Amino acid sequence: MASPSSTSIKAQADRRRVRVRASLGRRHLVEWLFRGAGLTAIVIALGMVVGLFWIMISKGLPAFTQATLSAEVTFDPDIITAGPPPVRESGQSEADYRAARMAWEGQVARLNWNALVEQAVRNTAPAGMEVDRRTALALVSNIDRHNLRDMFVANPHLLGRTVKVDLLASANTDNWLKGTINRDLPDSRQQLSAATRQLADALYADGKIRFTFAWQIFTNTDSRSAPAAAGLAGAFVGSLYMMLIVIVLAVPIGAASAIYLEEFAPKNRFTDFIEVNINNLAAVPSIVFGLLGAAVFIRYFGLPMSAPIVGGLVLTLMTLPTIIIATRSALRAVPMSLRQAALGIGASHNQTVFHHVLPVTFPAILTASIIGVAQALGETAPLLLIGMNAFVAAIPATPFDKSTALPAQIFLWQGNENRNFFEARTSAAIMVLLALMITLNALAIFLRTRLERRV
Amino acid sequence: MTSFIVAALLLILLGLSYSQGYLGGRALAATGVRLHSRPRYHGILVAIWCLLPAILVLGAWALLGPGLMRAFVMSYLPPDVQELGPHQLNAAIRRVEAIASGYGVAGAMEPWETAAGVALRRMREFAFLVVIASAAGLGILGLLFARRRISPRLRARNSVEWLIRLLLLACSVVAVMTTLGIVVSLFNEAIQFFTFVHPFDFFFGTVWNPGFSTTGTAAIGQYGLLPLLWGTVMVAGIAMLVAVPIGLFTAIYLSQYASGRLRAVAKPVIEVLAGIPTIVYGFFALVTVGPYLSRVGSVLGIGINATSALTAGLVMGIMIIPFVSSLSDDIMRQVPRSLRDGSLGLGATPSETIRRVLLPAALPGIVGALLLAVSRAIGETMIVVLAAGNSPVLRFNPAEPVSTITVTIVNQLTGDSDFSGPQSLVAFALGLTLFMITLVLNMVALYIVRRFREQYE
Secondary structure, three states: OOOOHHHHHHHHHHHHHHHHHHHHHHHHHHHHHHHHHHHHHHHHHHHHHHHHHHHHHHHHHHHEEEEEEEEEEEOOOOOOOOOOOOOOOOOOHHHHHHHHHHHHHHHHHHOOHHHHHHHHHHHOOOOOOOOOHHHHHHHHHOOOHHHHHHHHOHHHHHHOOEEEEEEEEEEHHHHHHHHHOOOOOOOHHOOEEEEEEEEHHHHHHHOOOEEOOOOHHHOOOOOOHHHHHOOOOHHHHHHHHHHHHHHHHHHHHHHHHHHHHHOOOOOOOOHHHHHHHHHHHHHHHHHHHHHHHHHHHHOOOOOOOOOOHHHHHHHHHHHHHHHHHHHHHHHHOOOOOHHHHHOOOOOOOOHHHHHHHHHHHHHHHHHHHHHHHHHHHHHHHHHHHOOOOOOOOOOOOOOOOOOOOOHHHHHHHOOOOOEEEHHHHHHHHHHHHHHHHHHHHHHHHHHHHHHHHHO | HHHHHHHHHHHHHHHHHHHHHHHHHHHHHOOOOOOOOOOHHHHHHHHHHHHHHHHHHHHHHHHHHHHHHHHHHHHHOOHHOOOOOOHHHHHHHHHHHHHHOOOOOOOOOOOHHHHEEEEEEHHHHHHHHHHHHHHHHHHHHHHHHHHHHOOOOOOHHHHHHHHHHHHHHHHHHHHHHHHHHHHHHHHHHHHHHOOOOHHHHHOOOOEEOOOHHHHOOOOOEOOOOOOHHHHHHHHHHHHHHHHHHHHHHHHHHHHHHHOOOHHHHHHHHHHHHHHHHHHHHHHHHHHHHHHHHHHHHHHHHHOOOOOHHHHHHHHHHHHHHHHHHHHHHHHHHHHHHHHHHHHOOOOOHHHHHHHHHHHHHHHHHHHHHHHHHHHHHHOHHHHHHOOOOOOOOOOOOOOOOOOHHHHHHHHHHOOOOOOOOHHHHHHHHHHHHHHHHHHHHHHHHHHHHHHHHHHHO
8 A cells, every 4th residue: 555655755754754853942942032032122121111210210309308497587677778668659650659669679689688698597507606608608599588588578577577487508508418419529529618518417417407398399490590499480381381382273273184184185186295294294303393493483473582482383383293193093993884874864074074073083182182292292302493491580471481391491400510419400300291291191091091981 | 451342342243143143044944944054054154254354354453553553653753752773762662652551651751752642542542443343343244244145045054164174274284384384494594504605515524613603704614414414323323223123022022922911011111112202311311321331331441431322322222112113013913814824824933933924024014114213213302412422523433422413403503593604504404404314214114104004905
């Protein structure tokens, strides 16, 4: 029965089986290595996420507390010699009263508030410790004299009274007490003089200097003269204005153009062109949008530099493609039968789209918009080109005022000369920015799951 | 106060016209005739007819009003004031305006100032009344006209829908206008730059030394693109060296090996990397990665700068991992399952299937995805601004500082509000170069990806 040819086939098969079996070990090893490589890649990628957050948080957390000196401040009448504030007389025009008031405030501002601060520090220092002027002023932040002045302007009855005030310690004191500067460095390389360092340590041991929550990060604007008091309030409001502009402009325009392209546009060269255009626009580097803003909005239309209105417009143009593409894919996912049913019972084309198709895609459009806005919130490069990295020490009152933005503020702070103080401050600002972005994204996810369940 | 009145006027007109149209339609319907459009649409159409003229009048006033008022004040100024320089003239006009508004000015008032102030105040009140009255009048006229048009056969719905469609079209043109704006403004400024520097010297120059704009126009400086282009390519290349293996293997593992649970956790977590602002990566590179690399370098005995192409490239690579992984993941899932099953059925191991069947089938799509990632890396700004060291010199050692196109754009344009010199105009020539490079990359990538999708659909 076994013919020669069949035995040779069998022999061939046997040989092949032997060969396959012999190679199996190597093949399984390769398989194992390949799998291992995949797993390693995932572990590396996940490790990067964890590492990035860990480093930002561990660097940023210390900045949320700051050294504060609780001191007794006497509003000494010998120092505060400005007299009582003017009162508006009948018949005086608003402008005249304002001028008089400004003159008084100017007089108050020129008083020697540093002397008040100096006195307060000296009174707080442990008994028997000699505290000279420079030592005292280096201990506390430059903002304290302004704060005392503002307290007095707001309440002139403080004259002659002694009140307990929390004075903000200077950035250098904060560094010294937190140990962000090497304590063993020689005097010449320390930021504080030996006397101030000794005073700071003594006050800290006494419990007069405590670490309190750094509210000023949230309530103050950026400050150059008093780095310890630098905060994010101005940048936050600037970013808020820009986000409002993006929401008001990008979301409706983006949704409208997606609706047009997906539901109404005839298939022709022009709409093809628009489509290619949008896809390309989505991949244009963000800095190019900054150049557009500088050339068109600032130079051609004459809008102000560093203003949230320009930033908002630039970010709007940048966010548009994201929203359009997401909305289009949401519209495409709506089953044809829904449209056909509406058209079939006599709804017009517009009615079909606006009454039946659009409501179904609402959650997706909302999600895409929030994610687009979150992206715009973190964008930095175009803002640098329209001057939003300028130093601004005021909260912008309108979107036309000079302002900065959260990511631009981070950029400014990372370049500050007082590196060991601002490294933590920058990380803290990054934490605030990331927290905002995570909140926005979480909101998007929450809304999507919630709304999709209902529809 | 004025904006409140305007808003109130518009609201009243809106309510009045809509209700007139709506009630007109309703009244017709009540007589038993069949209307073409529902009363709602008649209401909207009448409202459009009424509000459009009113808004046009108000808009015209908002545009022309300030100029007219200024001319009016000018006519009251004595000749000697009129001949003052623009700054003093503006100050004088502001004083008159302050008097007119009733806020008053500090100090004594000139008799002509008082006269002008009073006259301006009257004129303002008069003009405001005229504008409001004409807006209201035109609105009412529009309303009456549209109201008379209401008839059973009026195709109100079609008109309204046509307008809505027009609005939608206008919105979708915004994206085209943006591209147009980018191209025109970049070209415009770049051409101005090329009047200072010959394009040949720009595109093929090997020295970048722009000098400072404060030293006068005599010192134009040298603008050779090549060092910047080389820096850009080097940083992007290092980034791809990091991102491609990690991203591809992540995509392979997640799409072919991982259990559903691992996939559900790992994919979104890795995509978090794509959502982190680039300034955060830049800071991370500057304060953590750079110093670490430089320490490693000194242990190994090679000099690595803390800010270098290597630092920026590594961190940029981390940034584009999710970009590579999720795009490749999508593409690998599009390869038909039958190809994979066939290979597994013949006895190939999973890795052999992936390497010999899946990847070759997905290759065009993956190449497209990688090109998109390259274009991302080339256009990335903040990481290189912070961590690449900003040294526009042609160097081939990745451990040394470099500069890139994007960094130089930022350096040349930041804090400059007048773009008259080549020092700031060069930013636009660089921007144009960058735009063109990324445009070509994107076009090719999108074309490849689309071709790939069609192949398997």
